[in-house]
Amino acid sequence: MIKMNRKHIDKTFDECFQQFLLEHCTLKNMSEDTKKYYIENMKYGFYKYYDKDKNINELTQDDINGYILYLQSKEIKDTTINIYLKALKTVIIFYKKKFWIDKNITVIFVKEDKQQVEGYTDEEISVLIKKPNMKDLTFAQYRNWVIVNFLCCTAARRSTVINIHKEDLDLENGYCKFRHTKNRKPLTVPITLSLINILKEYIEYLPVDCPYLFPTVQGEKMK
CATH class of the missing domain: 1.10.150 (DNA polymerase; domain 1)
Structure with missing residues (x-):
């Protein structure tokens, strides 16, 4: 045998x-x-x-x-x-x-205790997306507020958000292209009118030569 x-x-x-x-x-x-x-x-x-x-x-x-x-x-x-x-x-x-190790070796997962994740209340979300006082705001604070609004609207992943370019936006038609997704396939998602207005104002503060929608204060890609 x-x-x-x-x-x-x-x-x-x-x-x-x-x-x-x-x-x-x-x-x-x-x-x-x-x-x-x-x-x-x-x-x-x-x-x-x-x-x-x-x-x-x-x-x-x-x-x-x-x-x-x-x-x-x-x-x-x-x-x-x-x-x-x-x-x-x-x-x-x-x-x-590859037959490098004993075929009977196995990895068994441990039993997980189910934990209920508490989401934000409507009141908490309202506080998060409320426009801050622009007078004493730093760019990083302003950018982060825009990101919060973007996340609430699109539910995008962190890796997706930091890879979005300004050219990925179609504010006239209300769309944003996600070039970096989990399955590596580009995705176009609709965005609301309120987010469009937020982005239009926000983009005015970005350097012309900066390709990223949400850059660092140095104008580089976020990590």
């Missing part, structure tokens, strides 16, 4: 992880944010517990279980633990497909 045995390779865990980044992220043309997600979760998660320079063949289920206990000992939220584990699970699945 032919059995699919794992390969014995002379590579460290981290060397295999670099191979994962190449094949799973770069060659599949995934976004830099996705690649960064895996790198940071390994750097600030698994590599704080496990020696990344150990041979890949030495990884065991006990190491995975120990990592989960390690995370739980840090008294961080269950949702945060599962974010770390989700990244590791994808890496482990990749390793198993």
